[in-house]
């Protein structure tokens with residue numbers, strides 16, 4: 001699910017001037033033969049805990065539900081959330097690997113391609129601002145190429161001179177004249193910790209520092225992140241450039257206003273090496289400079305390119321229905337996430353949204369192999385660009401590969417792997433809820449089926465605009481979106497596959513399978529109901 005959006009501006013001097021532009025911003029197993037399945041997933045690791053047997057099916061459940069199992073969901077989630085996927089950043093080779101993974105399975109299941117030119121892929125253009133591979137920093141003899149840049153526009157940039165030690169970058173720590181010098185600042189994790197508050201604080205710190213350094217005559221700044229990068233690292237994934245991590249947009253320029261001078265940020269091992277090369281030791285959270293002070297030199301060479309040639313991909317397939325096959329239900333889930341952090345740790349996005357993609361794949365398999373076809377067709381849409389602005393689903397809704405007026409419903413799956421901490425695991429958030437003006441007979445149907453799978457709904461209306469269903473909703477398509485909501489590991493490097501609750505995912509995915517099956521076979525299309533007193 002998409003985060004709230006923060007604007008990083010050179011003019012920003014206090015939280016009030018940072019625009020919170022949008023709150024956006026993520027049975028009986030023995031009763032039937034196990035069909036042969038394609039095996040494009042990496043095998044679940046042998047040392048994973050036993051998940052137990054899939055739950056018994058409710059009496060009146062469609063056969064398809066039997067194929068939606070906790071084991072299958074875990075296989076998919078582990079592959080997608082593996083460190084090898086490098087956080088599946090939009091438009092990157094890692095995201096394309098994830099898209100290929102999804103397409104291979106659609107193909108193996110015998111689904112028909114529904115992308116561009118009879119392929120499974122639908123590609124959309126992106127503008128990108130890229131840190132060129134030649135960019136480097138030389139700090140007291142330590143040559144570094146793995147760092148992030150908060151840019152001051154595009155083009156070539158270089159600075160060279162004696163290092164100016166600037167502590168933590170407070171106003172009283174800066175030398176009055178920084179002309180011809182390269183200021184080095186050390187940041188430690190700030191007090192507010194992870195989450196939106198910490199991210200806001202981090203952006204403000206970077207913006208304020210760039211302004212102060214520029215005022216003192218510096219033409220760039222080098223920031224070393226000592227210890228856990230925390231929000232200082234996280235914010236770089238939205239507003240910074242890294243060697244394999246451009247700033248992307250769908251047009252109209254950068255996501256953030258350029259800073260007055262570029263800030264280069266080192267984390268993890270490169271930061272530790274730089275601290276050692278510069279003779280800086282951390283004592284009680286304060287950077288202490290040893291005898292090398294005054295002697296070290298630095299050289300910064302940056303090249304920032306702007307290109308209109310970027311792209312990212314959706315994956316789309318259809319299982320044709322029977323008597324009403326001209327009409328379709330779209331199942332959607334985004335497979336991309338936010339990449340890897342400046343210290344190299346990947347944002348694995350297990351809940352966000354390996355869990356939903358695992359659900360989408362499990363549902364595709366269940367419907368493709370589960371026997372009877374539904375009357376209406378089922379479209380499986382695996383989108384990208386969600387985290388950066390719901391781009392893939394917007395592109396699909398604006399350029400549908402199935403007539404939009406014959407898409408009768410969208411069922412969106414984004415973050416279904418984490419049960420609330422103190423509950424019994426039964427609750428999940430739904431939007432539009434019964435309290436929402438866009439509540440529909442689709443939501444009502446899901447609400448009626450939920451108790452059969454021991455699921456209960458709470459309102460997820462706070463997230464109505466924050467995932468891919470929204471782009472269908474604005475086109476007038478009835479939607480339903482199930483989501484865990486935010487938790488401490490949301491958009492953190494700690495969102496790992498071993499923290500997902502697979503039995504609960506099985507129940508939620510089965511509920512969505514059943515809901516889609518029912519809608520696909522009902523005589524009437526789902527209708528908007530408006531706000532209702534009861535589910």
Ligand SMILES: [Zn+2]
Nearest residue numbers: 001002026352
């Ligand atoms: Zn997200």
